[in-house]
Amino acid sequence: MTYIIRDASPSDTGLLAGLIRGSFQDVAMRFELTVENSPRHPSNCTDEWIVSEMEKGVHYYVLQAADGLPCGCAALEHASRKKCYLERLGVLPAYRGRGYGTALVEHVLRACMQTGADLLQIGIISADTTLRSWYETLGFNETHTATFAHLPFEVSFMVKVVKGKRTAQRG
Numbered sequence: 248m249t250y251i252i253r254d255a256s257p258s259d260t261g262l263l264a265g266l267i268r269g270s271f272q273d274v275a276m277r278f279e280l281t282v283e284n285s286p287r288h289p290s291n292c293t294d295e296w297i298v299s300e301m302e303k304g305v306h307y308y309v310l311q312a313a314d315g316l317p318c319g320c321a322a323l324e325h326a327s328r329k330k331c332y333l334e335r336l337g338v339l340p341a342y343r344g345r346g347y348g349t350a351l352v353e354h355v356l357r358a359c360m361q362t363g364a365d366l367l368q369i370g371i372i373s374a375d376t377t378l379r380s381w382y383e384t385l386g387f388n389e390t391h392t393a394t395f396a397h398l399p400f401e402v403s404f405m406v407k408v409v410k411g412k413r414t415a416q417r418g
Contacts, residue, residue, distance in 0.1 A: 250347060252354045255307035255320070260297040263307055263335075266320045267292040270337025278372060284399045289335060300324075305334065308354055310347050318342035321351040323358050326368070331359040333369040352385055360409050367409050373401040 255263055267289045274280070275290035282291050300322065301307065310319035319338035326332050333355050338347045359367045371378050373392050383389075387405040394401050 249313040250350060251311045252308050252350065253311070255309050257298070257301060259307070259309060260294045260301070262309065262317055263297045263320055264292045264294045266309070266317060266339065267297075267335050267337050269339050270319065273340055274372070274375070278374065278400060280399065287397070289337065292335075300334075306358070307335070308351065308358075310338070310351055312342055312345075312347065319347045319351055321355050323355050325362055325364070329364055330366045330368060331355075331362060331364045333359075333367055336369070348381075349385065356407070356409055365408060365410055366406050368404060368406045370402045370404050373403040379403060379405070 268291070271288065271290040271292075275285075275288060280288045280290060285291070297307070303324075305322050305324045307320060307322045309317050310321075312318045319336075319342065321336040322334040324332040324334055333352065336348065336351055336355075338351070356367060367387075368390075369382065369387065371382070373379075379389065382405050385407070387407045389403050389405050392401050392403050
């Protein structure tokens with residue numbers, strides 16, 4: 248499996264939004280998610296979301312497949328000194344089953360560890376048992392579920408202990 252994972256830049260906002268929308272369309276169809284009932288679902292991602300998240304310090308990565316085409320992405324958000332969030336992990340359907348999702352998670356895990364964080368957390372649709380099982384194979388464990396008034400589904404929160412090494416703070 249040949250691929251490249253690179254840091255995304257602000258010039259990648261359109262690419263990222265397109266990758267995220269394309270990667271989550273099948274999820275939106277399976278769970279009947281629309282702009283009306285779930286406006287913040289990744290299947291509705293816009294360039295403006297990406298710009299806003301980057302301005303808040305969310306770090307994006309782009310995976311380019313062996314054919315050189317971008318086919319997946321992920322984001323890392325530093326929630327606190329001890330915890331990071333894995334966000335917007337997506338691989339276009341035509342590229343699934345090749346290990347690209349696992350490669351992106353491992354890349355984000357390494358980046359999380361470099362921050363000195365102890366935990367990497369993700370939230371998923373609770374009813375997506377296939378996705379939950381996949382994250383469990385990568386060492387994530389479900390910690391709790393929650394219901395939010397603005398979402399038409401229950402969210403499962405999963406966490407992986409990473410125990411990173413603290414790096415020197417730059418002043």
